[in-house]
Amino acid sequence: MNTTLDKLRIAYVISAVSSDNTGMGGHYRSALVLAENMMQRGAAVHIFTLGDIFPAPFRGTHVPVTHIDFDNRLGYYGAIRKAISGFQPTHVHSFDNKSHFFARLVARRLNKPTFLTKPGGPNRRTFFPFSADIIGFSEENLTFLSKRRNLRRTRFHLIPNRVVQPTPNPSKVEELKKRIDLRDDEVVVLRICRIGHYYRQSILQTFRLAERLRQSGVKARAVVVGFIQDQEVYDEVSRDAGEGTAIVTDPHFTEKASELLEVADIVVGTGRSFMEAAMQQRLCATPLQGQELPALVTAANFNDLARTNFSERNELANFSRDDNLQEFCRLIGNRTAFDRHTHEVMALVDERFGMSGAARKYSEIYAERSSYVGAPLLDYLGNSLAVLRYYGPLLLRASHRKAAAP
Known part of the structure; x- marks a missing residue:
């Protein structure tokens, strides 16, 4: 597939769940820097944030951002599917395991390729879901993941964290x-x-x-x-x-x-x-x-x-x-x-x-995929564990508030 930047429509999907983090981690800024630079080079991009908090780094950005709030619990996946599908992406790129669970379901429905970033952090023995392409910020992480049996068909790409010079205030x-x-x-x-x-x-x-x-x-x-x-x-x-x-x-x-x-x-x-x-x-x-x-x-x-x-x-x-x-x-x-x-x-x-050259590397990775690559049912079930682990406390919190209401 010969995909030029002006033909790309990339949905960047990332979680912001209060039971997991504060919405202020470095991987949010990494996703934003990537989206900004791909957009500057002609790609259409849209960031979709999933969870109960809106990540602070995305406030005031000129990159389009849609937040799908977990307050709408019964229609949560439907809202995610509608938002991402409405963008009509050519590629769907997740920045964490939880968002990947929902993003891959939408991508499967649309028959669009998925990509998953492992943005640093410690190596854990917990389940890591399949994606045909996994991008890692560190050699340490990719070496560890490459030994996983469920990732034998995965192509691993080392593209270290990208930064631009921050603007002082x-x-x-x-x-x-x-x-x-x-x-x-x-x-x-x-x-x-x-x-x-x-x-x-x-x-x-x-x-x-x-x-x-x-x-x-x-x-x-x-x-x-x-x-x-x-x-x-x-x-x-x-x-x-x-x-x-x-x-x-x-x-x-x-x-x-x-x-x-x-x-x-x-x-x-x-x-x-x-x-x-x-x-x-x-x-x-x-x-x-x-x-x-x-x-x-x-x-x-x-x-x-x-x-x-x-x-x-x-x-x-x-x-x-x-x-x-x-x-x-x-x-x-x-x-x-x-x-x-x-x-x-x-x-x-x-x-x-530095950001120089990174957009070219990402566009080359995107160009190699034009359709969804699936995984066994057990992989989807394993991926659901991360969702249950972090969304479960939100459901319990909501039920407690409902029970306490007059």
Whole structure:
């Protein structure tokens, strides 16, 4: 099939279910960046969000977005089918297992090909559904999935997370500085993330890095900006926060938090948050398993950290905490060395994760499929488990509200 971009009509389908996440994860921004760039290159695109919350990254975008709310429980699938079918897609691309369950049913009815993105995250032993094409952000994930028996007919494509340089918001940065009473001579160690169990380690390592820098004579402050996903984790990290540490949870700052990157000298980042910080030429660190401090990202360790998508699962052989801290101090104290280092890392990120060339790769993948590729009934049943797991609590919550109503 010879499909040019102006002939493509791509339905991007993604879940936003409160029992699973906050609607503010990096994969929403990844889906949006992809949709924006495919649209700029002539494809017709439409994002369909499924669940009980509307993802914050999609607010104000010029990409068409339709939200199918789970409030309409009895007619939920019918509403999804009507919305996606009305767009008349040539291709249906899901960004999580739950949305894939519904999207593949619609695609089957329309006889249109499906595509499924595995947007980073840990490898889990739970069921992963079939799609003829699976796109992964990390080599680690695709290697793991390629061993699944139900995915023997799948074509795997490694297309790392794509970013564009975030646009700073100077007035918002100034507001944050006033909010936390930041002095001009203070070095900011910034972590932008949801405040929950998965990111607990990186938050604590952010605190420790600022603490070790202070012990080394650097006037450093840790600043965490993020939505509270788990109250217990928030309470724990608040108790552990050291001298001068600021934890900011105000939605005014947590939404589009990448606009705040200019406030930082050092950013502790994972996945997209690391890449956006690198594009802003901040000094970038990323968490390491079992370590007290995050690792400074350098040209020497870049490829090793990229294998785990600069995530909480990062590991580095022969890591030296003291050498790592010493290099942070050296770069903070030498502006020329700082600029040289950050430019080098930015160039690596732009080459590996910049949007240039990604639209071509996606269009080539789409061009290879023109019709639906099915799977055994057991695969659909396995896929339904993810739907039941996360939509079940919504149904229980709704029934409790109904029972409690006068």
